[in-house]
Amino acid sequence: MASEEKTFKDVEQTQIPDTYQDPTVRKVITEKDLHKMVWRSLMLQSSFNYERMQGGGWTYSLIPGLKKIHTNQKDLGYSLLDNLQFYNTHPFLVTFIQGIIIAMEENKENRSTIRGIKVALMGPLGGIGDALFWLTLLPITGGIGVSLSEQGNIFGPILFLILFNAVHFFLLFWLMDYGYNTGTRAIATMREKTQEISRAATMIGLAVVGGLTASYVKFAFTGTNNVVAIGKMKMNIQTGIIDKIMPALMPVAYVFFCYWMLKKGRSPLTLIGITLLIGLVGAAVGLFAWPAVIK
Amino acid sequence: MHDVTIWQALLVGLWAGIAAIDQFNGLTHIHRPIVTGAVIGIILGQPTTGIITGGTLELVWAGMVPLAGAQPPNVVIGGVIGTLFAILSGLSPTTAVGVAVPFSVAVQALITLLFTGMAPVAHAMDVAGLNGDTKRLDWMAWIEPAILFVGFFIMGFLPALFGQNVITPVVKSIPRWILGGFQAAGGIMPAVGFGMLLKIMWKIEYAPFFVAGFIAAAYLHMEILPIALLAAAFAAYDYFANQNRKSSGGGGGQTVPAGPTTDDDEEDYSNGI
Numbered sequence: 186m187a188s189e190e191k192t193f194k195d196v197e198q199t200q201i202p203d204t205y206q207d208p209t210v211r212k213v214i215t216e217k218d219l220h221k222m223v224w225r226s227l228m229l230q231s232s233f234n235y236e237r238m239q240g241g242g243w244t245y246s247l248i249p250g251l252k253k254i255h256t257n258q259k260d261l262g263y264s265l266l267d268n269l270q271f272y273n274t275h276p277f278l279v280t281f282i283q284g285i286i287i288a289m290e291e292n293k294e295n296r297s298t299i300r301g302i303k304v305a306l307m308g309p310l311g312g313i314g315d316a317l318f319w320l321t322l323l324p325i326t327g328g329i330g331v332s333l334s335e336q337g338n339i340f341g342p343i344l345f346l347i348l349f350n351a352v353h354f355f356l357l358f359w360l361m362d363y364g365y366n367t368g369t370r371a372i373a374t375m376r377e378k379t380q381e382i383s384r385a386a387t388m389i390g391l392a393v394v395g396g397l398t399a400s401y402v403k404f405a406f407t408g409t410n411n412v413v414a415i416g417k418m419k420m421n422i423q424t425g426i427i428d429k430i431m432p433a434l435m436p437v438a439y440v441f442f443c444y445w446m447l448k449k450g451r452s453p454l455t456l457i458g459i460t461l462l463i464g465l466v467g468a469a470v471g472l473f474a475w476p477a478v479i480k
Numbered sequence: 481m482h483d484v485t486i487w488q489a490l491l492v493g494l495w496a497g498i499a500a501i502d503q504f505n506g507l508t509h510i511h512r513p514i515v516t517g518a519v520i521g522i523i524l525g526q527p528t529t530g531i532i533t534g535g536t537l538e539l540v541w542a543g544m545v546p547l548a549g550a551q552p553p554n555v556v557i558g559g560v561i562g563t564l565f566a567i568l569s570g571l572s573p574t575t576a577v578g579v580a581v582p583f584s585v586a587v588q589a590l591i592t593l594l595f596t597g598m599a600p601v602a603h604a605m606d607v608a609g610l611n612g613d614t615k616r617l618d619w620m621a622w623i624e625p626a627i628l629f630v631g632f633f634i635m636g637f638l639p640a641l642f643g644q645n646v647i648t649p650v651v652k653s654i655p656r657w658i659l660g661g662f663q664a665a666g667g668i669m670p671a672v673g674f675g676m677l678l679k680i681m682w683k684i685e686y687a688p689f690f691v692a693g694f695i696a697a698a699y700l701h702m703e704i705l706p707i708a709l710l711a712a713a714f715a716a717y718d719y720f721a722n723q724n725r726k727s728s729g730g731g732g733g734q735t736v737p738a739g740p741t742t743d744d745d746e747e748d749y750s751n752g753i
Contacts (some may be wrong), residue, residue, distance in 0.1 A: 196606045201680070230504040231621045232508075233604065234598035235669030236676075242505075243606050245621040247616045258612045262747025265609030265617065269602065271673035276507055300680065308704035323509075328539055330514050334535030337528040341535060342515040349509050381722070385715035387681055388689045394681070394710030395693025396704050398674055403667030408660070419694040439668060443675025446681065456672045457599045466656045475660035476589050480650065 191262070191432045197452060201267050205437050209413045211295050212364070214250055221249045222283055223361045227404040229276045240274035243367060246279075267296055273401075274307040275314020284364020285371075291371045299451025301386025308393040322352055376415045404438035422472075484524065489640040491523045496636025497629040499556045500718065505625055512558030513537035520563040533566040534559065537580065553584035554591060557640035560636050568643060587635065587660035592666040594631075599622055599669060689714070732747065 225246035229386030232241025244251075244265055251268075255261035274282060282303065289299045380469050414417040420426055427434050443456050467473040484492075499511035509515070514534045521530010521613030541555045565571055570580065601623060608616040682690075689711055696710065697701040 189608060193603065193607055193609045196603070196610050199610060223533070223704070226585045228621055229627075232598065232601060232624055233595055234602055234665045235502060235595050236599040236673045237602040238670070238673065239615075240673075241602055241621065244605070244609065245617060248617060252614055255612075259664045260612075262610045262612040264612070265612060266606055267502075269605055269672070271677050294718035304677065304681070305708060307706045309650050312703045312705045313672040325580045327512065327514060331535040331538050334517070334531050334538070336512055337531050339518060339527065339531060341531060342518045345512070346508065346510065353507065353509075363494045381719055385712075385719055387683070387712040388686055388715045388718070389708055390681055391686045392689040392693030392696075393704060394674055394677055395690040395695075396697040396707040397693075398671070399694050399697035400704070401670045402674070403664075413554050431698070433694070436668075436671060437694055437698075439671040440674045441680070443672050447675050447679045452603075453672055453676060454600055454603055455595075455668070456675070458670060460668050461596065461662075464663075464668065465658070465661035468661035468664055473660050475584055476663065 192455075193452070196266065197450065199266065201263050201296055203297050205255075205257070205293050207255075207260055208280050208293050209375050210291070211254075212291065213253045214287060214291050216362075218250055218253065218357065219284065219287075219361050219365055222246055222287065223357050225249065226280050226357065226361075229279055235452070237269065239276075239279075240269050240272040242266040243272040243279070243283075246283060247287060247290075251290060251463045254287075254291050258419075261346055263296065264290060267300060267431070268303075270300075272303070272307060274311045276316065277353060277356055278310045278314045279358060280361035281364040282310065284361045284366070285368035287392065288368025288372060292369075292373070294384055298383040298386055301383060301390045304390035304405055305386050307352060308397060320351065326352075332390050398437050398440050399433040402433075402440065403436035404436075404439055405465070406472045407474040408471040409474075482642050486641065487622070487638050491643055492520060492560065492640040493633040493637030495519050496556060496560045498634035499560070500628040501625045501634030503556050505630070511556050511559070513562065516556070516559035517563045518727055520560060520566065524564075524567050526567050529567050530563050533563045533573040533576060534659055537562045537576070538546075540581075553581055554587040556586070556632060557587040557635055558584035561639055586659070589663055590631070592659075594624070594627060594661045596662055596669060598665045599672070620697065 227241050228245050229242040231245060233239060234241075247268060249266075251261060251264050255264050266439070285306070286303055288367060289302065326345050326348040329348065330341045333344060335342030388389070406427070411422045413422055413426075430435075446456055447453065464473065468475065489520075495516065499516055502508055503511040514537075516526065516626070517534015518531045519538060521527040521534070523532070537559050541553075541558060558580045561583045562573075562576045564590060565579050566573055566576035601620065605620055608620065692714075693707050693711065696707045
């Protein structure tokens with residue numbers, strides 16, 4: 186395997202192919218592999234950053250499976266690169282998507298289909314997870330624990346941990362098996378309808394990305410110096426002008442600016458630099474809000 | 481009033497570091513104030529005060545959870561510092577909250593900085609990925625947890641060793657515009673990720689779905705789940721409409737356009753006509 190080492194430039198010029206060098210389908214994933222990936226899913230947010238969010242951790246948790254499935258080094262490289270892209274879902278529900286995706290990878294589904302399903306599932310499960318765990322499970326188990334803690338009882342924290350993690354780990358393992366079996370079963374149908382499913386998944390995926398653009402990207406001039414004077418009139422740039430034109434105008438404009446720059450072959454690293462500069466300069470001149478005064 | 485041994489301070493730092501990892505990885509929730517309070521209390525030899533303070537801080541942070549990736553005031557440092565000062569300065573648990581919150585707001589800004597600064601690492605991972613180098617990806621996954629551990633170790637250790645009077649002015653001296661700048665950049669940053677997704681997925685014929693999803697979220701304030709379900713409904717309609725067109729043999733050249741980057745789909749549909 187003396188192929189030369191790929192560099193940043195190669196990544197930028199790479200078009201991930203839809204099909205595989207080695208399209209042979211082999212059933213290689215065992216129960217043990219699935220469980221290995223469940224444990225690894227605990228590192229879902231290990232490389233968290235604002236650009237890709239859980240993309241790195243998502244890939245990290247899939248590695249044992251992907252390594253076994255893609256014995257062709259090129260296929261493995263494209264699969265890893267594909268999975269490293271933006272990803273964000275709820276950490277307690279992620280194993281369900283993992284199970285489905287690993288079943289699809291194992292069956293060598295087209296990369297665009299895998300990608301579409303992955304993106305279409307991540308947003309909805311993220312929303313469900315927030316409501317289910319952060320706003321329901323945590324307050325309930327926390328509340329039970331605190332009622333004991335308030336009396337100085339050490340069983341407060343202990344009971345909290347037991348209750349919380351019983352649900353947590355049961356879900357992680359069960360959802361992985363469930364997802365994998367669902368994926369395997371669904372694939373028989375998908376085989377014949379690859380094109381159609383890829384099309385549908387891309388449609389749903391793009392709708393999700395459109396929704397995420399409006400709700401995830403926070404680009405608003407909420408600083409103290411965000412007022413312009415037009416003649417005698419004072420206008421708030423954000424609430425008076427931009428929001429009047431369209432809500433989330435800046436986020437969608439900036440997403441397409443990024444898309445356009447990337448299409449032109451600019452490096453994403455340049456875009457990160459530009460974004461940092463916008464943030465710092467904007468904050469310095471008072472367009473962006475500063476954190477509260479520390480007393 | 482302030483007699484923390486260096487060993488105790490080290491243990492506090494160690495716990496802060498472990499909890500810092502758990503708040504993002506593992507998520508066993510040993511990082512919640514209810515647990516941290518008890519642990520810090522045991523380290524400092526006052527378990528009961530620790531447990532009670534932890535309980536109070538837990539309630540304060542009950543509503544402050546990471547929704548849709550937004551970072552609330554940092555819960556780990558809130559639990560550690562709050563319990564620490566409640567025990568060391570004899571503050572009531574509720575007053576300790578008042579001291580802890582500004583610290584956790586400052587630390588939240590630092591986390592924002594970390595999550596912004598980690599973006600280039602993702603691109604180094606791309607290179608490792610394209611090379612199929614899973615070994616490199618495996619160790620790179622520990623970069624951020626390691627930074628979190630060291631950072632929080634220091635932020636637990638120093639306040640434990642020096643106490644509130646020394647630490648508060650340091651926190652205050654960080655220029656606020658820099659914190660604000662990183663926070664703003666962090667908020668905008670997902671746009672770069674979405675730009676990359678669009679570069680892969682975008683096809684002009686699917687643009688209406690992007691627009692519809694955007695409008696549903698921006699104007700109608702819909703959650704992502706109903707947006708995905710609506711899109712699924714339209715995709716299903718599209719699927720059946722194409723099926724009908726295929727079986728009736730009509731449509732002429734209007735065959736189903738396939739998903740992105742497929743070139744040879746004509747063959748698949750020619751036998752339907």
